[in-house]
Each structure stands twice: as C-alpha cells, then as structure tokens.
Amino acid sequence: MEEKKVYKSEKQASEALHGEEKAECFDCNCEINVDEEEIKNGSLLAYEDEQKEFFVFKCNDCFSKNEGLEDYKQCEVYSRIVGYLRPIKQWNEGKKQEYKERKEYKVPQGE
Secondary structure (H helix, E strand, C coil): CCCCCCECCHHHHHHHHCCCCCCECCCCCCECCEECCEECCEEEEEEEECCEEEEEEEEHHHHHHCCCCCCCCCCCCEEEECCEEEEHHHCCHHHHHHHHCCCCCCCCCCC
16 A cells, blocks of 8 residues: 655645655656656645645646545554554554565455
8 A cells, every 4th residue: 555645835845846755646656747847747736624735746647537636535554563553654664665565365255
C-alpha cells in the first residue's frame, strides 16, 4: 500500500517541485514535469477537508477524467510487528520497506 502525496501548504508543494522530492500525480503517480516556475503536464490543486486546506498534484490526463479526489482521506494503517499492533508511520525505513514487499494471499475456502 503506497501512501499518496498530500502537501499541507502551497509552499511545501512548491518545494517538492524544486528538488528535494519529485512531484507525482495524486491518482496515477506519474511524474509532474516543471520548467522553472511552470508546471508542464499537470496542475497543483487545493482541496479542503474538515476546514483544513491541502494541496495535491494531478496530471492533465487524470484531471480531465476526474477533477475530484478519489481515496483522499488519509487513514492510519496498523500492522503487527514483533507481536504488537503499531501504526506503519511509526516504523523505521527497513520495516516500511519490508511491509511494501509483503505478498497477501487468501486461503482457499473448502468446497
């Protein structure tokens, strides 16, 4: 489960465009290209949830399909680690990577 990139301020989103991390489309995770101050293949959008404003990038293709956000509510994911349930956000980088590489399977039901 990959966490979607949501920015708490326009400044934070702008910094993402200029080096520290790459900006990605909220829906499809494609890279957003920037030439100096101009976003070439997308938009920076502001949304409001429970009186809190947040910002996301959307590529032109995803924005033309749906201007709204799907699956935007951030939820806290818990998983078992060393016998205890803990939020994944609190794990170290090694455990987070291990979690991403996990494979889920379903036990076949008896017929």
